[in-house]
Amino acid sequence: MEVFQRVKNRIPRGELWISGEIFKGLALEIKQESLITLNKILDADMCFFSYSSPLQNIPVGSGEMSLLIEKARASGLICGVTVDGPFERLVRDYGFMEVIKWFHRPGRLVELLKKNAALAAAELRAADNAGADLLILCDDIAYNRGLYFSPENFRSLLLPLYRELRNYIRDHKPVGFHSDGNIESVIDDLIDGGFSIFSLEPEAMDLGKICRRLPGDAFILSGIKAAWLMEPDPNNSKDSEIVAYISDLKQGCRLILASACGLYDLQSLERLKRIYRLVESC
Template identity: 25%
Template sequence: MPDFGNLRRALLREGEPERVPPFELSIDRSIKQQFLGHDVGSVEAEAEFFMQAGYDFVPLTMGIRQTTRGETTGVMGAAPAQTSVLKPAEAQYNPFEEGTTTRMWAEEGEGIIQTQADFDNYDWPDPDDFTYENLDLLGRILPEGARVIINVGAVFTASWMFMGMESFCMAIADGSDLVLRLIERVGELQKRVVANVLQYECVGAICMPDDLGYTTSLIVNPNLLRKHVFPWNKEIGKLVKAKDLPYIYHSDGRVYEVIDDLIECGFDALHPCERASTDIARVKQQYGGKLCLCGNIDLDSTLTLGTPEEVDAEVLERIRTIAPGGGFCCGSSNSVPEYVPFANYMAMIEAVKKYGGYPIDV
């Protein structure tokens, strides 16, 4: 049975929970279909999968990401949807299967907002008009011990997606106020969304997915983040803390330079501690008393190119070295895309069950 209280203890670093919680925010529909044996995509199927796979929560996307990424139902890892911000690109994304699939990508060059007129003319959503019906539904169908983790975030990411990465960076270099107005508009919108979702009793935590880093460095100067992005995270964090809920940050890449800033914003946990860019043992040693660490099972090689036995061994090693004392949730170092062999995904979640009981003795 799900036990969100166990996950909450890990996220808030309240000593050692009963077991290491498994943790994923996005799993490709093909993995979920293989697990359940039937089609997925609905909120009901999302709940069925996450409960049967052993998680204590169901992730649900709300806010501007529903507009920019086409995640209208809130189900992450669902079929891609074209939006005004994202465009389709067909390629063989899964090297283990013949044929091509379609993914949606933001414009690298020029996005849909280049001028103040573009900004003014864009049909900005009203947070009160977002569909909260699926949150209502999850509140009715989830078992008593489960909760919903709301993915909001994207204060930085949605802003550059609207402009296109090149235009966004050039505007920063030119000192354009348009970048700042975009960040402010997105931040205001997301704050109102969080205020709305916090009214639902089934919400157990808020996650802010907002990729800040490449493998070797941050994408932009940290001073821009400190001056214009992180203040919104801090404001949203005050709302979350007023409800006494865990506050989670997701960023790919190397974010050492701003971990102290994230803690100052009120975040309790950092996901996904990407293997290629993050020495999780170093972060645990330096910040273990201040941050729960989530993820870190290698997506570049072990989960994608390794064997189930190698996945099992990596989960064992991570639990042995990082889980003692609590403050660790085990999962992939990003998400579970379609190019993770199903047997490797199963090996990961089974290994977490096998080795994750406290006290850690493996």
């Protein structure tokens, strides 16, 4: 994709989600503009904003997103915007167990999914118009062993909405998909639906296997395991594992180096910096 041609001589890198605790620890203001400063500290290539970030909500019609993207671009960053999908919005409003019950009486579920898809569409259109380089639809639809519902439910209830959301965006602009858990059973559906960047959990999926199923212009936005950021490792015993895993992924597909879990605290931030240094020559 043309947008990633700006990154020369290394794997592009950037995090979808960064906790406010990190901003507190670095004495940065807890607002989305501080993501620009933090990504420059990290020497990242990409910065991800959101209209509904826990750091700071941004009204869709305010023009603030355009200003953020302009400032990030001036700092040399590729700009992405993440947008929550219809399932994730429902779970946030009604609770996971309640929403799952509705899959057995889909009349109400269809109505509510369409309503929340319309909210996601408004954010996607606004982010596109604000000048985002890429967009990521985030819908946590799975756990480590598979989808929360059947693939048939996915294809009948969610996939048509995802296709509509993708079609709101101009064809030249890359649109990605993020979910926690194992979504292997519907990867091909998402590819056919026009998604070309996949933020996936390394712990839940065999990313090497997934790479072999992706078309040549698709990207994996992943490669950093949660354990590398969170588990104590005073002897740096995982260094060779980290380098080998990321090198193999890079050989198998187009890779944007990122975690799926995000950064929670200053320790994970320092671990991420170390991973960046380890794989600088990959």
